[in-house]
Amino acid sequence: MKVCVTALGPKKDSEVDPRFGRCQYFVFLELQTREVEGVVNPNIESSGGAGIQSAQLVASKGVDIVLTGHVGPNAFKTLSAAGVTIFTGVKGTVQEAVETYEAGKLDRMVAPDSLSKSGMGQ
Protein backbone atom coordinates (compact mmCIF):
# COMPACT_ATOMS: atom_id res chain seq x y z
CA MET A 1 0.00 0.00 0.00
CA LYS A 2 1.33 3.41 -1.00
CA VAL A 3 0.19 6.57 0.74
CA CYS A 4 0.55 10.17 -0.48
CA VAL A 5 0.45 13.03 2.04
CA THR A 6 0.31 16.68 0.90
CA ALA A 7 2.95 18.60 2.86
CA LEU A 8 4.85 21.87 3.27
CA GLY A 9 8.17 20.01 2.98
CA PRO A 10 9.56 16.79 1.46
CA LYS A 11 10.15 14.82 4.71
CA LYS A 12 8.34 12.63 7.23
CA ASP A 13 8.48 15.39 9.84
CA SER A 14 7.22 18.09 7.42
CA GLU A 15 3.93 19.79 8.26
CA VAL A 16 0.84 18.69 6.35
CA ASP A 17 -0.30 21.16 3.61
CA PRO A 18 -4.12 21.28 3.74
CA ARG A 19 -4.45 22.04 0.00
CA PHE A 20 -4.38 19.15 -2.45
CA GLY A 21 -3.95 20.53 -5.99
CA ARG A 22 -1.66 23.41 -4.97
CA CYS A 23 0.22 21.86 -2.05
CA GLN A 24 3.96 22.52 -1.78
CA TYR A 25 5.12 18.88 -1.78
CA PHE A 26 3.78 15.38 -2.22
CA VAL A 27 5.31 12.96 0.28
CA PHE A 28 4.94 9.32 -0.84
CA LEU A 29 5.25 6.61 1.78
CA GLU A 30 5.28 2.84 1.26
CA LEU A 31 3.46 1.40 4.30
CA GLN A 32 5.33 -1.95 4.34
CA THR A 33 8.88 -0.68 3.91
CA ARG A 34 8.34 2.86 5.38
CA GLU A 35 10.30 4.14 2.40
CA VAL A 36 9.72 7.91 1.87
CA GLU A 37 9.94 10.04 -1.28
CA GLY A 38 9.26 13.80 -1.32
CA VAL A 39 8.36 15.46 -4.64
CA VAL A 40 7.92 19.20 -5.31
CA ASN A 41 4.44 19.93 -6.70
CA PRO A 42 4.97 21.41 -10.19
CA ASN A 43 1.34 22.61 -10.37
CA ILE A 44 1.35 25.29 -7.64
CA GLU A 45 1.38 28.21 -10.11
CA SER A 46 -0.96 26.62 -12.66
CA SER A 47 -3.69 29.06 -13.73
CA GLY A 48 -6.23 26.25 -14.01
CA GLY A 49 -6.48 22.50 -13.73
CA ALA A 50 -3.98 22.22 -10.84
CA GLY A 51 -6.12 19.61 -9.06
CA ILE A 52 -6.40 17.48 -12.19
CA GLN A 53 -2.66 17.68 -12.89
CA SER A 54 -1.78 16.87 -9.29
CA ALA A 55 -4.22 13.95 -9.23
CA GLN A 56 -2.62 12.55 -12.40
CA LEU A 57 0.84 12.90 -10.86
CA VAL A 58 -0.28 11.10 -7.70
CA ALA A 59 -2.02 8.35 -9.70
CA SER A 60 1.05 7.84 -11.90
CA LYS A 61 3.05 7.05 -8.73
CA GLY A 62 0.77 4.09 -8.04
CA VAL A 63 -0.72 5.63 -4.91
CA ASP A 64 -3.62 3.84 -3.16
CA ILE A 65 -4.43 6.42 -0.48
CA VAL A 66 -4.26 10.23 -0.33
CA LEU A 67 -4.13 12.01 3.05
CA THR A 68 -4.77 15.77 2.78
CA GLY A 69 -6.80 18.70 4.12
CA HIS A 70 -9.26 19.49 1.34
CA VAL A 71 -9.92 18.24 -2.19
CA GLY A 72 -11.74 20.20 -4.90
CA PRO A 73 -14.25 18.79 -7.42
CA ASN A 74 -11.86 18.23 -10.37
CA ALA A 75 -9.18 16.54 -8.27
CA PHE A 76 -11.83 14.41 -6.55
CA LYS A 77 -13.20 13.24 -9.90
CA THR A 78 -9.71 12.43 -11.21
CA LEU A 79 -8.53 10.62 -8.07
CA SER A 80 -11.76 8.64 -7.92
CA ALA A 81 -11.32 7.57 -11.56
CA ALA A 82 -7.83 6.35 -10.64
CA GLY A 83 -9.27 4.28 -7.80
CA VAL A 84 -7.44 6.31 -5.13
CA THR A 85 -9.08 6.46 -1.71
CA ILE A 86 -9.05 9.93 -0.12
CA PHE A 87 -8.96 10.88 3.55
CA THR A 88 -9.24 14.58 4.40
CA GLY A 89 -8.94 16.77 7.47
CA VAL A 90 -5.46 15.54 8.39
CA LYS A 91 -3.30 17.69 10.70
CA GLY A 92 0.24 17.79 12.14
CA THR A 93 3.23 16.23 10.41
CA VAL A 94 3.33 13.67 7.61
CA GLN A 95 4.33 11.03 10.17
CA GLU A 96 1.39 11.91 12.44
CA ALA A 97 -1.02 11.89 9.49
CA VAL A 98 0.06 8.38 8.51
CA GLU A 99 -0.20 7.16 12.14
CA THR A 100 -3.70 8.64 12.46
CA TYR A 101 -4.68 6.86 9.25
CA GLU A 102 -3.19 3.55 10.44
CA ALA A 103 -5.07 3.85 13.71
CA GLY A 104 -8.28 4.06 11.64
CA LYS A 105 -9.14 7.50 12.96
CA LEU A 106 -9.72 9.25 9.62
CA ASP A 107 -12.97 9.45 7.67
CA ARG A 108 -13.00 8.42 4.04
CA MET A 109 -14.02 11.20 1.66
CA VAL A 110 -17.11 10.59 -0.46
CA ALA A 111 -17.60 14.06 -2.06
CA PRO A 112 -15.41 17.10 -2.81
CA ASP A 113 -15.20 19.55 0.09
CA SER A 114 -13.73 22.69 -1.46
CA LEU A 115 -14.32 24.87 -4.51
CA SER A 116 -12.23 25.15 -7.67
CA LYS A 117 -9.25 27.52 -7.28
CA SER A 118 -9.68 27.74 -3.49
CA GLY A 119 -6.02 26.76 -3.02
CA MET A 120 -4.77 29.76 -5.01
CA GLY A 121 -2.77 32.59 -3.45
CA GLN A 122 -2.13 30.89 -0.15
Added chain:
Amino acid sequence: MIIAVASGKGGTGKTTVAVNLALALDSVSFLDCDVEEPNAHLFLKPDIQKEIPVTVSVPVFDGQKCVGCGKCAEVCAYHAIAVIPNPKKKSQPLLFPHLCHACGACTLLCPVGAIHEEERCIGIIEKGFFGNSEFIQGKMNVGEVLSPVIIRRVKGLIDPAIVTIIDAPPGTSCPVVAAIRGVDFCVLVTEPTPFGLHDLTLAVDVVRQMKIPFGVVINRAGLGNDAAEDYCHKEGITILAKIPFDREIAVHYSTGETLVDKSPAMMELFNCLYKNICQVKNEADRCS
Protein backbone atom coordinates in the same frame (compact mmCIF):
# COMPACT_ATOMS: atom_id res chain seq x y z
CA MET B 1 -16.21 53.63 -36.75
CA ILE B 2 -16.11 51.17 -33.87
CA ILE B 3 -15.72 52.75 -30.44
CA ALA B 4 -15.13 50.59 -27.35
CA VAL B 5 -15.80 51.92 -23.87
CA ALA B 6 -13.49 50.24 -21.35
CA SER B 7 -11.85 50.87 -17.98
CA GLY B 8 -9.40 49.12 -15.73
CA LYS B 9 -11.54 49.43 -12.63
CA GLY B 10 -15.12 48.17 -12.54
CA GLY B 11 -17.92 50.53 -11.58
CA THR B 12 -16.33 53.66 -13.04
CA GLY B 13 -19.20 54.32 -15.44
CA LYS B 14 -18.48 52.38 -18.64
CA THR B 15 -22.10 51.54 -19.22
CA THR B 16 -23.24 55.09 -18.38
CA VAL B 17 -20.81 56.51 -20.94
CA ALA B 18 -21.54 53.87 -23.61
CA VAL B 19 -25.33 54.12 -23.25
CA ASN B 20 -25.45 57.92 -23.28
CA LEU B 21 -23.01 58.18 -26.16
CA ALA B 22 -25.19 55.77 -28.16
CA LEU B 23 -28.36 57.76 -27.38
CA ALA B 24 -26.70 61.10 -28.17
CA LEU B 25 -25.59 59.83 -31.59
CA ASP B 26 -28.79 58.03 -32.64
CA SER B 27 -28.79 55.38 -35.40
CA VAL B 28 -25.87 53.38 -34.03
CA SER B 29 -25.23 49.75 -33.29
CA PHE B 30 -24.78 49.07 -29.57
CA LEU B 31 -22.92 45.94 -28.47
CA ASP B 32 -22.94 44.92 -24.81
CA CYS B 33 -19.79 42.80 -24.58
CA ASP B 34 -19.81 42.62 -20.77
CA VAL B 35 -21.20 39.12 -21.25
CA GLU B 36 -20.77 38.03 -17.63
CA GLU B 37 -23.27 40.63 -16.49
CA PRO B 38 -24.63 42.72 -19.37
CA ASN B 39 -26.67 45.62 -17.99
CA ALA B 40 -26.94 48.23 -20.77
CA HIS B 41 -30.38 46.80 -21.60
CA LEU B 42 -31.66 48.23 -18.31
CA PHE B 43 -31.13 51.75 -19.70
CA LEU B 44 -31.66 51.25 -23.45
CA LYS B 45 -34.74 49.04 -22.94
CA PRO B 46 -34.40 47.35 -26.33
CA ASP B 47 -37.09 45.32 -28.04
CA ILE B 48 -35.34 41.92 -28.34
CA GLN B 49 -36.38 40.11 -31.52
CA LYS B 50 -33.85 37.35 -31.99
CA GLU B 51 -31.86 34.91 -29.84
CA ILE B 52 -28.82 33.07 -31.17
CA PRO B 53 -27.29 30.28 -29.05
CA VAL B 54 -23.49 30.37 -28.59
CA THR B 55 -21.93 26.92 -28.61
CA VAL B 56 -18.40 25.53 -28.44
CA SER B 57 -17.15 22.18 -29.72
CA VAL B 58 -16.08 19.82 -26.96
CA PRO B 59 -14.51 16.38 -27.41
CA VAL B 60 -16.48 13.15 -27.02
CA PHE B 61 -14.47 9.95 -26.60
CA ASP B 62 -15.31 6.64 -28.29
CA GLY B 63 -14.61 4.04 -25.60
CA GLN B 64 -14.31 1.26 -28.19
CA LYS B 65 -11.67 2.98 -30.32
CA CYS B 66 -9.72 4.66 -27.47
CA VAL B 67 -6.51 2.86 -26.56
CA GLY B 68 -5.85 4.97 -23.46
CA CYS B 69 -2.54 6.34 -24.81
CA GLY B 70 -2.99 9.72 -23.12
CA LYS B 71 -2.07 11.82 -26.18
CA CYS B 72 -5.24 13.95 -25.76
CA ALA B 73 -4.36 14.84 -22.15
CA GLU B 74 -0.76 15.54 -23.12
CA VAL B 75 -1.67 18.03 -25.89
CA CYS B 76 -4.43 19.80 -23.93
CA ALA B 77 -2.98 23.21 -23.02
CA TYR B 78 -5.82 23.86 -20.55
CA HIS B 79 -5.59 20.61 -18.52
CA ALA B 80 -9.17 19.81 -19.45
CA ILE B 81 -8.48 16.12 -20.07
CA ALA B 82 -7.02 13.56 -17.68
CA VAL B 83 -6.04 10.03 -18.65
CA ILE B 84 -5.42 7.98 -15.56
CA PRO B 85 -3.25 4.89 -15.60
CA ASN B 86 -5.34 2.12 -14.06
CA PRO B 87 -3.87 -1.40 -13.90
CA LYS B 88 -7.29 -2.96 -13.31
CA LYS B 89 -8.94 -1.72 -16.53
CA LYS B 90 -8.23 0.16 -19.77
CA SER B 91 -7.60 3.86 -19.15
CA GLN B 92 -10.30 6.19 -20.43
CA PRO B 93 -9.99 9.96 -20.88
CA LEU B 94 -11.79 12.08 -18.32
CA LEU B 95 -13.12 15.43 -19.62
CA PHE B 96 -13.58 18.60 -17.58
CA PRO B 97 -15.83 20.55 -19.99
CA HIS B 98 -15.54 23.92 -18.21
CA LEU B 99 -11.77 23.96 -18.65
CA CYS B 100 -12.01 23.10 -22.38
CA HIS B 101 -11.24 26.06 -24.67
CA ALA B 102 -12.53 24.17 -27.72
CA CYS B 103 -9.18 24.42 -29.54
CA GLY B 104 -9.64 21.03 -31.21
CA ALA B 105 -6.08 19.80 -30.56
CA CYS B 106 -7.18 16.51 -28.96
CA THR B 107 -9.52 15.67 -31.85
CA LEU B 108 -6.85 16.49 -34.43
CA LEU B 109 -4.02 14.60 -32.74
CA CYS B 110 -5.74 11.44 -31.44
CA PRO B 111 -3.72 8.68 -33.17
CA VAL B 112 -6.68 6.28 -33.43
CA GLY B 113 -9.46 8.75 -34.33
CA ALA B 114 -11.39 8.02 -31.15
CA ILE B 115 -12.52 11.63 -30.62
CA HIS B 116 -15.34 13.49 -32.30
CA GLU B 117 -16.78 16.85 -31.26
CA GLU B 118 -20.21 17.84 -30.02
CA GLU B 119 -21.61 21.30 -29.44
CA ARG B 120 -22.03 22.59 -25.90
CA CYS B 121 -24.10 25.76 -25.31
CA ILE B 122 -22.32 28.36 -23.14
CA GLY B 123 -24.58 31.38 -23.65
CA ILE B 124 -26.79 33.34 -26.04
CA ILE B 125 -26.67 36.46 -28.18
CA GLU B 126 -29.78 38.66 -28.16
CA LYS B 127 -30.53 41.07 -31.00
CA GLY B 128 -33.07 43.85 -31.07
CA PHE B 129 -33.65 47.57 -31.47
CA PHE B 130 -34.01 50.76 -29.46
CA GLY B 131 -35.15 53.89 -31.29
CA ASN B 132 -33.32 53.94 -34.64
CA SER B 133 -30.45 51.92 -33.24
CA GLU B 134 -29.52 48.27 -33.22
CA PHE B 135 -28.91 46.46 -29.93
CA ILE B 136 -26.85 43.29 -29.53
CA GLN B 137 -25.81 41.69 -26.27
CA GLY B 138 -23.97 38.54 -25.28
CA LYS B 139 -25.11 36.64 -22.21
CA MET B 140 -22.92 33.91 -20.77
CA ASN B 141 -24.57 31.07 -18.86
CA VAL B 142 -23.96 31.02 -15.11
CA GLY B 143 -20.94 28.88 -14.23
CA GLU B 144 -19.27 29.24 -17.64
CA VAL B 145 -15.87 30.90 -18.09
CA LEU B 146 -15.26 31.25 -21.85
CA SER B 147 -16.45 34.85 -22.18
CA PRO B 148 -13.95 35.73 -24.98
CA VAL B 149 -15.72 33.22 -27.25
CA ILE B 150 -19.09 34.92 -26.73
CA ILE B 151 -17.53 38.39 -27.11
CA ARG B 152 -15.95 37.41 -30.44
CA ARG B 153 -19.27 36.03 -31.70
CA VAL B 154 -21.06 39.26 -30.70
CA LYS B 155 -18.42 41.28 -32.54
CA GLY B 156 -18.86 39.04 -35.57
CA LEU B 157 -22.23 40.77 -36.04
CA ILE B 158 -20.69 44.25 -36.44
CA ASP B 159 -21.76 46.13 -39.58
CA PRO B 160 -18.75 48.31 -40.53
CA ALA B 161 -21.05 50.83 -42.23
CA ILE B 162 -22.70 51.79 -38.91
CA VAL B 163 -21.12 53.61 -35.96
CA THR B 164 -20.72 50.88 -33.34
CA ILE B 165 -20.45 51.43 -29.58
CA ILE B 166 -19.05 48.52 -27.56
CA ASP B 167 -19.61 48.33 -23.80
CA ALA B 168 -16.54 46.33 -22.72
CA PRO B 169 -16.13 44.23 -19.57
CA PRO B 170 -14.05 45.68 -16.71
CA GLY B 171 -10.43 44.77 -16.01
CA THR B 172 -7.46 44.21 -18.33
CA SER B 173 -7.58 40.45 -18.94
CA CYS B 174 -8.68 38.23 -21.86
CA PRO B 175 -12.34 39.36 -22.04
CA VAL B 176 -11.27 43.02 -22.32
CA VAL B 177 -8.66 42.24 -24.94
CA ALA B 178 -11.31 40.28 -26.90
CA ALA B 179 -13.74 43.21 -26.63
CA ILE B 180 -11.36 45.97 -27.76
CA ARG B 181 -9.27 44.09 -30.36
CA GLY B 182 -9.77 45.61 -33.80
CA VAL B 183 -11.77 48.67 -32.66
CA ASP B 184 -10.99 52.10 -34.10
CA PHE B 185 -11.00 53.94 -30.79
CA CYS B 186 -11.08 53.12 -27.10
CA VAL B 187 -12.65 55.38 -24.47
CA LEU B 188 -11.16 54.62 -21.03
CA VAL B 189 -13.48 55.66 -18.23
CA THR B 190 -11.93 56.40 -14.86
CA GLU B 191 -12.78 58.14 -11.62
CA PRO B 192 -10.57 60.53 -9.63
CA THR B 193 -9.72 58.03 -6.88
CA PRO B 194 -6.51 56.11 -6.13
CA PHE B 195 -8.13 52.85 -7.35
CA GLY B 196 -9.45 54.56 -10.47
CA LEU B 197 -6.01 55.92 -11.32
CA HIS B 198 -4.20 52.67 -10.55
CA ASP B 199 -6.44 50.63 -12.83
CA LEU B 200 -6.45 53.36 -15.50
CA THR B 201 -2.67 53.03 -15.82
CA LEU B 202 -3.08 49.27 -16.39
CA ALA B 203 -5.76 49.88 -19.03
CA VAL B 204 -3.53 52.48 -20.74
CA ASP B 205 -0.75 49.85 -20.93
CA VAL B 206 -3.16 47.47 -22.67
CA VAL B 207 -4.45 49.92 -25.31
CA ARG B 208 -0.94 51.24 -26.01
CA GLN B 209 0.36 47.72 -26.50
CA MET B 210 -2.59 46.97 -28.81
CA LYS B 211 -1.92 50.26 -30.67
CA ILE B 212 -5.51 51.46 -30.31
CA PRO B 213 -6.07 55.25 -30.33
CA PHE B 214 -7.64 56.22 -27.03
CA GLY B 215 -8.68 58.99 -24.67
CA VAL B 216 -9.98 59.25 -21.13
CA VAL B 217 -13.35 60.19 -19.65
CA ILE B 218 -13.25 61.22 -16.01
CA ASN B 219 -16.49 60.27 -14.31
CA ARG B 220 -17.52 61.65 -10.91
CA ALA B 221 -15.20 64.61 -11.54
CA GLY B 222 -14.89 66.68 -8.38
CA LEU B 223 -14.72 63.63 -6.14
CA GLY B 224 -11.33 62.55 -4.78
CA ASN B 225 -8.20 64.24 -6.11
CA ASP B 226 -6.53 65.50 -9.31
CA ALA B 227 -4.11 62.58 -9.64
CA ALA B 228 -5.90 60.97 -12.62
CA GLU B 229 -5.98 64.30 -14.49
CA ASP B 230 -2.32 65.00 -13.67
CA TYR B 231 -1.42 61.53 -14.92
CA CYS B 232 -3.21 62.16 -18.24
CA HIS B 233 -1.44 65.51 -18.72
CA LYS B 234 1.92 63.96 -17.94
CA GLU B 235 1.33 61.06 -20.35
CA GLY B 236 -0.09 63.29 -23.10
CA ILE B 237 -3.47 61.56 -22.95
CA THR B 238 -6.52 63.59 -24.08
CA ILE B 239 -9.28 63.98 -21.51
CA LEU B 240 -12.31 63.62 -23.77
CA ALA B 241 -14.95 64.60 -21.19
CA LYS B 242 -15.57 65.09 -17.50
CA ILE B 243 -18.86 63.97 -16.01
CA PRO B 244 -19.51 65.79 -12.74
CA PHE B 245 -19.97 64.04 -9.39
CA ASP B 246 -23.64 64.88 -8.99
CA ARG B 247 -26.38 63.37 -6.88
CA GLU B 248 -28.94 63.91 -9.66
CA ILE B 249 -26.96 61.62 -11.98
CA ALA B 250 -26.93 58.88 -9.35
CA VAL B 251 -30.69 59.24 -8.85
CA HIS B 252 -31.36 58.90 -12.61
CA TYR B 253 -29.04 55.91 -12.82
CA SER B 254 -30.75 54.17 -9.91
CA THR B 255 -34.12 54.34 -11.68
CA GLY B 256 -32.79 53.21 -15.07
CA GLU B 257 -33.04 56.65 -16.65
CA THR B 258 -30.39 58.05 -18.97
CA LEU B 259 -28.53 61.34 -18.59
CA VAL B 260 -29.09 62.61 -22.15
CA ASP B 261 -32.85 62.14 -21.78
CA LYS B 262 -32.92 64.10 -18.54
CA SER B 263 -30.60 66.99 -19.24
CA PRO B 264 -29.79 69.10 -22.34
CA ALA B 265 -26.39 69.86 -20.77
CA MET B 266 -25.63 66.14 -20.71
CA MET B 267 -26.76 65.79 -24.34
CA GLU B 268 -24.27 68.55 -25.16
CA LEU B 269 -21.54 66.81 -23.11
CA PHE B 270 -21.95 63.50 -24.95
CA ASN B 271 -22.13 65.16 -28.38
CA CYS B 272 -18.92 66.95 -27.46
CA LEU B 273 -17.41 63.63 -26.34
CA TYR B 274 -18.07 62.17 -29.80
CA LYS B 275 -16.48 65.22 -31.49
CA ASN B 276 -13.41 64.83 -29.29
CA ILE B 277 -13.22 61.11 -30.08
CA CYS B 278 -13.25 61.87 -33.81
CA GLN B 279 -10.61 64.56 -33.38
CA VAL B 280 -8.19 62.36 -31.41
CA LYS B 281 -8.82 59.50 -33.85
CA ASN B 282 -8.05 61.75 -36.84
CA GLU B 283 -4.86 63.01 -35.21
CA ALA B 284 -3.80 59.42 -34.52
CA ASP B 285 -4.52 58.47 -38.15
CA ARG B 286 -2.41 61.37 -39.40
CA CYS B 287 0.52 60.36 -37.17
CA SER B 288 0.49 56.72 -38.19
